[in-house]
Amino acid sequence: MPLRKLLPGQTCQVWTVGPGCTEPFKRFETSRILLESPNWLSSGDALVLNGEGRLWRLSLTEAAQLDEIAVTGVPDLNNDHVLDPDGEHIWLSAYDRQLYRAPVRGGAAELITRDPSPDGILHFLHGVHPRGDRLAFTGLRETPEGGRTPGDVYTMSAKGGDYRRLTSGPGASDGCEYSPDGEWIYFNTELFDGHAQIARIRPDGSGLEQLTFDDRGNWFPHLSPDGRWAAYLAFPPGTPGHPSNVWVEVKIVTPDDWTSACTAARVFGGQGTLNTAGWAPDSSAFAYVAYPTDSA
Template sequence: MRSELCVHDLGTGDTTVLLTHEGIIEAPNWHPDGFLLVNGEGRLYRVPLDAPRLEEVPTGRVGGLNNDHGISPDGRRLAISGKSETGASCIYLMPLEGGEPVRVTDKVPSWWHGWSPDGERLAYAAVRRAGGPVSLYTCRVDGSDEVCVADDFDHIDGPDYTPDGEWIWFNGERDGRVDLWRIRPDGSGRERMTDGETVDWFPHPSPDGTLVLFLAYPAGTQGHPANLDVALRVMPAEGGESREVVRLFGGQGTINVPCWASDGRRFAFMRFAP
């Protein structure tokens, strides 16, 4: 499988391929200092924008990383998710440049997805009762004060805060449908934001708060698989019609985590080729 790390410019409509890799790399984040972070086969890599190449970020004792990782609002720390210590996904924090991770979530499985704009809380998907669904939780960055924000869905994934911290967007499955939703961090004010034919995953509010980028699977897709013809779409943050901005071969790993540039005009994504 060939992976292409791409940047799309909403202003021009152009897509640029930054890096081609023979193998699987996934889930780009965008650091304001001019580099991207990606996951590749259980490891974390830095990709400089001015000279794109894979530079491994050391993650200490924690290996087997999945693609749920992200950058703190101040740009100094990373959240990572891995299972080498616990046997199921656990959230850790570590310095941006790499180093020994500090465990955050006492309970597993927990998959990181969002950081509150004040840097004080993490949003994540987790299972907390035997046989229970994957639900939406938040906690303080030290792992304390875990709060269940929403648990009455068949499955929840991809929670991401709006830049004002007023909402958490997520994809929620009910009765075989997967739509985008938003909810207040205290669990109030829940709203369904999409209800079309596509199966919608991984919503990411833009840094200026005006748009939400998401991954649209074909109708009838189960879960969030790889290797399908999918689309990236944007919609107004207050709701309304979405529009397609990129069509690609991908899915799992394309935009699992926040991927906007700080200018709110560009975003990074992965596409793949057999």
């Protein structure tokens, strides 16, 4: 699969916004590289994003600076990466559909999915347990016809192996992320009405609960570290999957009432805007990416 690039006349903008749908703040803009999926470093002074198959650090100082994080021993990276709770490492997904762990400052990556996965699962990472001992990921399989099966939610040991499948269709499930207390996995799924709704499930596969009920395609739920807020991405009704270059809404909600979400921003984006958790460590804001064009 080719790496994503900016379209002619398109720019990449990195924004942050606070809970309660405060005024968004543009942190960085470039027409050189397509950046995706910001993670907020535990130090609070920078974001980590992917772009051109590599990992990048974006400082959040007044003179924002973008620097490559040199990670070795890993193929081109995709936009599914999550910080380790230890603050010193980052979990990575790559275009070989395997999972890796690397120092967040740069260095050699370790292959985690070194043991054969059940039935040739393709891994798309989305969450790490607060203890750091288990990973939550979307698992797909290639079909004999050259396509892919719908995704399902899995967990596995952070050391590799011990796979547990939590969903099994109908339709796709994706964007699985642990709650700050580790008691739930939040994700988006087509299990209920055939289009993406936000849901949660216990890590043992029990307690499945639907949380959103509207006609939009709701993706990628991310709870703030203090558990008081959640952010997610809403695609227009009828949108299949989570495509790029469409108008989407960045939503903020309190997890005790998912029907009262407010729109923090309406941006041209989708894929790459909010795929993984981008909350600040103190829950004061979260980061997202927009990709405006000359005509949008």
